[in-house]
Amino acid sequence: MIHIFKKGTDATLPTLVLFHGTGGNEHDLIPLAEMLSPGSSVLGIRGNVLENGMPRYFRRLAEGVFDEEDLIFRTHEVNQFLDSAAAQYGFDSSNLVAVGYSNGANIAGSLLFHYGSIFRSAVLLHPMVPLRGLTLPSLAGVSVFIGAGTNDPLIKAEETRELEQLLQGAGADVTAHWGNQGHRLSTAEVEAARNWLGQHMN
């Protein structure tokens, strides 16, 4: 997969794995990563699917309607890529934090749904429920931050709460932060995520 790896200054810190929103690329969330955990190594991954020329991680047929077959295929593809990237760059794959926005948060969520503790922590910004009707693996020991908007134009509050409950039901420790900036990433959200991550990195 097209990606960028930036080695951090502190090898004891987790490596941040970045998943952009629709139309973004592997560089998009690097400034965010530097705010969340300065000193961490960073792996930015570009989605392998194009929607009208815009990179995404998996196909959808309409707003909120995912191509589940493709989503599952792409989830496995990212998982394999993470294994090969860990070998190539020598980062500790048992100490990863996912940071995803929108479509990127959905693929990160799907990775948790399929592979349990693949990430120690995940910062999911404006995620949806990636898949329904799945029996989740144990997420004991995994902490998840969800950034949501009370007035998000595309994601119902019920859906955010459903995701929260699914993750908690599988044993994850979930914190939700509600902002009012729609689907946008807000400063307050980033602040909250940074404070949260600071408390969950030891």
Add this chain to the structure above:
Amino acid sequence: MTLQTAGIHHITAFVKDAQRNADFYAGILGLRLVKKTINFDAPEVYHLYFGNEQGAPGTIITFFPWVTGRKGRIGGGQVGVTTYAVPAGSLGFWEQRLAAYQIPVTKVTRISESYLSFADYDGLRIELVEREAGPLSTWSFGGVPAEHAIKGFGGAVLYSTDPGKTADTLTRTLGLEQIAEGDGYIRYRSTGDLGNIIDLKAAPVPQGGGGTGTVHHIAWRAKDDAEQLQWGRTVQSHGYQPTPVQDRQYFNAIYFREEGGILFEIATDPPGFARDEDADKLGQKLMLPAWFEPNRAVIEAKLSPFEIREVEVNQL
């Protein structure tokens, strides 16, 4: 100057199978297939548009037939029922026709109107009601004479997880007027003569699940691109964050999810379906946007063929 939408532009739903879909909406309901194109994000899936002869706003229902799609569950945050208007004195004709096709029909009364209520092959809820407003159909197919043919949408029944909030959006944002209440529904009217009567179920409906056999979104009419920009600002001033304008080839669209969970679109009346086909040949050929044209052969090979045909009563 407060903006008021004329009413429904189109309704879009997910179904399983293109041939069954065409048989129901063209073969049985007698609508015209006004455009055969693809889902631009999943080109192996058709996007089919059925409407009146021109595919006028207020008459268009659109489908994604998706064989591998998950079955949805009708519920809150969706259009629960799609209402079609037939001319006065036509319900008897339709009752007989639906019976001949062995489609189970329930007669219901709501806010002093009689409805024939039934479901399509995928479970989407449809109802027919006699309405005086709106021009008669000029399209006749499959044994539906023009004088009894569906004119277009009467309107829709909305299932909201938060009816108070949805009511607020219908009146304060979209400019609909509340005109009646009864039988557990609140009735709103828009300024157009088709797709203009919206019934909101007054009690909250538990969240549905999207998928085949459910409506994905309902689109409201904007006169043109300029008015759509105004709509965008209006929607924003009511606390929503609409998406940027998206080019849907036959109209431009913005989307926002209202607080009762229903995905609303605001779609422009122009350019319409004659933009890439002659008005007398609508729906006959697979139409592709320019960027797909080089791959036409590959795309056509992946689509399962279907035809617009008369459905024999005894062939069911």
